[in-house]
Structure formats: structure tokens, C-alpha cells
Amino acid sequence: xxxxxxxxxxxxxxxxxxxxxxxxxxxxxxxxxxxxxxxxxxxxxxxxxxxxxxxxxxxxxxxxxxxxxxxxxxxxxxxxxxxxxxxxxxxxxxxxxxxxxxxxxxxxxxxxxxxxxxxxxxxxxxxxxxxxxxxxxxxxxxxxxxxxxxxxxxxxxxxxxxxxxxxxxxxxxxxxxxxxxxxxxxxxxxxxxxxxxxxxxxxxxxxxxxxxxxxxxxxxxxxxxxxxxxxxxxxxxxxxxxxxxxxxxxxxxxxxxxxxxxxxxxxxxxxxxxxxxxxxxxxxxxxxxxxxxxxxxxxxxxxxxxxxxxxxxxxxxxxxxxxx
Ligand SMILES: Nc1ncnc2c1ncn2[C@@H]1O[C@H](COP(=O)(O)OP(=O)(O)O)[C@@H](O)[C@H]1O
Ligand SMILES: [Mg+2]
Numbered sequence: 001x002x003x004x005x006x007x008x009x010x011x012x013x014x015x016x017x018x019x020x021x022x023x024x025x026x027x028x029x030x031x032x033x034x035x036x037x038x039x040x041x042x043x044x045x046x047x048x049x050x051x052x053x054x055x056x057x058x059x060x061x062x063x064x065x066x067x068x069x070x071x072x073x074x075x076x077x078x079x080x081x082x083x084x085x086x087x088x089x090x091x092x093x094x095x096x097x098x099x100x101x102x103x104x105x106x107x108x109x110x111x112x113x114x115x116x117x118x119x120x121x122x123x124x125x126x127x128x129x130x131x132x133x134x135x136x137x138x139x140x141x142x143x144x145x146x147x148x149x150x151x152x153x154x155x156x157x158x159x160x161x162x163x164x165x166x167x168x169x170x171x172x173x174x175x176x177x178x179x180x181x182x183x184x185x186x187x188x189x190x191x192x193x194x195x196x197x198x199x200x201x202x203x204x205x206x207x208x209x210x211x212x213x214x215x216x217x218x219x220x221x222x223x224x225x226x227x228x229x230x231x232x233x234x235x236x237x238x239x240x241x242x243x244x245x246x247x248x249x250x251x252x253x254x255x256x257x258x259x260x261x262x263x264x265x266x267x268x269x270x271x272x273x274x275x276x277x278x279x280x281x282x283x284x285x286x287x288x289x290x291x292x293x294x295x296x297x298x299x300x301x302x303x304x305x306x307x308x309x310x311x312x313x314x315x316x317x318x319x320x321x322x323x324x
Pocket of ligand 1: 187215261
């Protein structure tokens with residue numbers, strides 16, 4: 001098959017995407033597919049010329065693998081283009097991608113299903129009010145832009161002055177800001193794979209940040225954060241993480257793949273859903289492919305299954321009538 005691999009993108013995770021795409025492309029080629037790379041610059045320019053939004057207008061492309069992280073790639077925008085073009089593509093669709101990208105809406109949808117999410121309040125640029133936050137949460141609190149990734153714009157505020165600075169900092173990156181109670185404990189991740197009828201969870205892993213929290217430096221620059229695979233958990237907790245991961249995935253109508261991230265409070269043992277990444281990293285050190293490899297699905301088989309899931313979902317759509 002000819003697989004278009006979209007990479008780069010107008011996002012703070014541009015470089016990571018290029019690294020992820022390298023791994024994905026090598027695995028696709030090893031499986032005998034022809035890889036057609038599409039590199040999107042930091043300014044949003046495509047090379048070669050962009051895929052076109054009309055059905056049938058992209059001859060020779062059988063399926064698209066968007067390996068784009070963050071804004072304008074993981075957030076439903078590119079998925080919208082691919083829907084218009086009537087091309088099969090890997091990963092969640094428009095709505096699930098956009099939903100998972102918005103940390104507030106994700107929590108609302110999961111909470112509606114009774115899934116445990118970190119407690120938060122929402123504020124908006126131009127109406128930031130640290131006193132209203134202090135009335136709800138004790139310090140420290142986490143302050144995040146609603147719609148970013150890779151820890152960009154995120155701070156942990158320990159007092160009033162830090163909170164004021166953290167709100168302003170986050171407001172540079174989004175109009176909507178989330179302020180969360182800090183969960184003191186462990187960070188756990190679980191990989192989910194499959195379409196609606198076939199979603200299943202991998203063995204979870206643990207992230208051990210080298211800093212006060214898993215910030216951008218720790219994720220990509222310092223190379224000092226540790227991971228533990230499998231996470232050292234009792235079988236009941238492992239099963240509970242897997243159950244919650246699949247439930248959250250289905251609650252958001254994710255299909256194809258996603259990595260579901262949790263925080264586990266040390267004092268209570270409670271699990272909290274933190275976020276869902278619909279196009280998780282695929283670099284040589286990324287946990288999504290590593291969790292599947294540990295769970296018996298090596299990278300080559302993983303990308304093959306993702307392609308098959310994309311084709312199956314596209315096929316399913318053919319049974320839907322869009323006009324009278
Ligand atoms: N409520 C919280 N309590 C404790 N730590 C948190 C909380 N929210 C975020 N963190 C820390 O900040 C990191 C980044 O936050 P996250 O919500 O995962 O954003 P991103 O989308 O940028 O990965 C997490 O990996 C974790 O280390
Ligand atoms: Mg995260």
C-alpha cells in the first residue's frame with residue numbers, strides 16, 4: 001500500500017513528530033509498504049504540495065498516517081481535511097481528537113461516565129482570578145493551557161505570587177486555562193489500541209520524572225526521567241488502570257489508538273485520569289510502542305494493525321448515507 005506519513009506540523013512538538021515519523025516510516029517500509037512522506041513546516045507549509053480536500057483528488061494514496069503531535073495535527077484539524085478527502089487515516093477521528101486535545105472537555109466527558117478525573121477549575125484569559133482558585137484548592141496547584149501538550153505553558157504554583165505568574169504564563173498559550181489540585185503520587189500510562197468494537201489496553205508503565213514534575217525539559221531534553229515497564233503494580237490495580245483506560249477511550253469515541261495517562265495518589269491509592277494523547281509519540285524511546293511491544297505487539301505488527309483499523313473504519317463509513 002502507499003501510505004502518506006504526515007509529519008512535522010505547526011506545533012511545539014514539531015521536532016518530536018519528525019522523530020516519531022522516522023520510526024513509523026521505517027516500520028511501514030519493513031512491512032513492504034511504500035511510504036510517501038509529507039513534511040509540514042513550523043509555518044504550516046506542506047512539502048510536497050498538500051493533500052487536497054476533495055474525494056478522489058489524491059490518487060495513489062491508499063491510507064494516511066498522521067504522525068503529528070499537538071496543535072494542527074492531533075486536534076482534529078488535519079483529521080477534518082482527511083474526512084473531506086475521503087481518505088482512510090490512522091488514529092481517532094475529528095471529534096475524539098478535538099475532545100481529547102481540550103483538557104477541560106475531556107474531563108467533562110469522562111466525569112459524565114463516572115470516571116475519576118483530577119479536580120479542576122476553568123478560567124479564561126482576561127478574567128483570571130487567583131483568589132477564586134485559592135477559595136477552592138490549597139497550594140500547590142497545577143496551571144495549564146487547556147489545549148496544548150508536551151508540558152508547554154504548564155506550571156506548578158506554590159503560593160499566590162507563583163499562581164499569578166503561572167496564570168499569565170498559561171494564558172500566553174491558550175485562552176482557556178485549567179487549574180488543578182496537585183495529585184501527589186505516581187504517574188502511570190496505558191496504551192489503548194483498536195476501534196470501537198475491539199479496543200484493548202496494554203500493560204501499563206510508570207513515568208518517574210527527574211524534576212518536580214514531568215516538564216518539557218524532562219520529557220525531551222534532560223534524558224534523566226526514568227520509566228518502568230511494566231509498572232510495579234499489584235494485579236488488581238493493573239486491571240483497574242486497563243479498565244479505566246478503555247472506558248475513557250470509548251467515552252471519548254477514540255478509535256485506532258491513544259495513550260491514556262493517570263495520576264495515582266499516594267495517600268489514598270486513588271487513580272485519576274489525567275489526559276488522553278490521540279497521537280502518542282512513536283520515537284525510539286516513546287512509551288506507546290514500548291508498552292505494546294511488552295504486551296506482545298512489536299512495532300511492525302503495531303503499525304500494520306493501525307493501518308488495518310484505519311481501513312476498517314473507512315469501510316464502515318461507506319455504509320453511511322450522507323445525502324438524501
Ligand atoms: N493535577 C496534577 N497533579 C500532579 N501532577 C500533575 C498534575 N497535572 C499535571 N501534572 C504533571 O505535569 C505533567 C504535564 O501535565 P499534563 O496534563 O500531562 O500535560 P501535557 O499535555 O503537556 O503532557 C504531568 O506529566 C505531571 O508530571
Ligand atoms: Mg502529559
